[in-house]
Amino acid sequence: MTWLITGASRGLGRHLALALARRGQGVIAAARDRERLLALAAEVPPGMIKPMVLDLSDGATLAATVARAVASLARLSGVINNAGIGVYKPFIEHSERESLDILQVNLAAVVQVCHAVLPKLLAQGSGHIVNIGSDLARRPLANMAVYAASKHGLAGFSQSLLREVKGAGIRVSLINPGIIDTDFGGASEGSRDESWSLRPAQLAELIVQLIEQPGTLLVDELTVHPLGQDF
Numbered sequence: 001m002t003w004l005i006t007g008a009s010r011g012l013g014r015h016l017a018l019a020l021a022r023r024g025q026g027v028i029a030a031a032r033d034r035e036r037l038l039a040l041a042a043e044v045p046p047g048m049i050k051p052m053v054l055d056l057s058d059g060a061t062l063a064a065t066v067a068r069a070v071a072s073l074a075r076l077s078g079v080i081n082n083a084g085i086g087v088y089k090p091f092i093e094h095s096e097r098e099s100l101d102i103l104q105v106n107l108a109a110v111v112q113v114c115h116a117v118l119p120k121l122l123a124q125g126s127g128h129i130v131n132i133g134s135d136l137a138r139r140p141l142a143n144m145a146v147y148a149a150s151k152h153g154l155a156g157f158s159q160s161l162l163r164e165v166k167g168a169g170i171r172v173s174l175i176n177p178g179i180i181d182t183d184f185g186g187a188s189e190g191s192r193d194e195s196w197s198l199r200p201a202q203l204a205e206l207i208v209q210l211i212e213q214p215g216t217l218l219v220d221e222l223t224v225h226p227l228g229q230d231f
């Protein structure tokens with residue numbers, strides 16, 4: 001069984017790829033940074049993690065590229081749409097290009113990846129689409145307006161798609177984390193205290209446990225906060 005994970009070169013996506021591969025699941029690990037993906041693949045037995053260089057901001061070819069990658073698989077367990085970008089600064093300081101890139105990577109690319117994989121999942125009659133959102137889809141925060149818009153959009157997309165495909169045996173789960181100790185937004189993994197930021201490895205374990213639940217059990221939305229976060 002194989003999972004496709006976007007944003008697997010670093011942060012939460014890297015830990016998700018390792019957690020799944022260590023349980024014997026195959027992983028197609030997608031991101032732009034080839035070197036990091038190769039290093040990730042070398043951490044587990046050969047063939048468990050297959051690197052896929054993929055730029056989610058290249059919307060023109062995205063769906064076709066992903067569809068080609070999954071076509072050769074006997075079965076696709078599902079996809080974890082994890083890649084995401086964002087910068088903490090006032091909206092007025094975002095360039096139009098920056099704003100459009102956030103919407104493309106965090107929302108449009110998820111839609112495009114779903115266009116690419118859903119026909120296969122429907123043909124199988126099973127599969128799991130896991131979308132990594134943000135608690136900012138559920139609480140307002142200044143200086144993240146476009147990012148919040150992308151994650152609100154992702155929440156709406158996930159909830160609506162679920163209602164279309166659950167009858168065909170396909171689950172859609174939205175995970176809304178609070179602050180995670182990763183490189184996100186220009187930070188660096190390991191720099192944030194555990195009291196107010198989630199450990200990406202712990203969050204990855206939790207998500208994998210959710211994935212491992214029987215196909216008849218659905219977690220449609222899960223919010224996960226560090227206890228010490230001010231929310």
Ligand SMILES: NC(=O)c1ccc[n+]([C@@H]2O[C@H](COP(=O)([O-])OP(=O)(O)OC[C@H]3O[C@@H](n4cnc5c(N)ncnc54)[C@H](OP(=O)(O)O)[C@@H]3O)[C@@H](O)[C@H]2O)c1
Binds near residue numbers: 032105
């Ligand atoms: N960190 C937080 O506090 C936090 C809180 C709530 C939600 N989240 C969400 O959690 C998810 C994971 O974030 P993270 O914290 O692990 O961030 P991260 O450490 O910055 O990792 C982001 C990943 O996305 C990939 N990525 C970025 N732009 C891409 C592009 N154009 N094409 C393909 N891949 C791209 C990066 O790989 P390459 O650079 O190699 O392409 C990297 O693997 C995101 O959806 C984020 O919005 C994060």
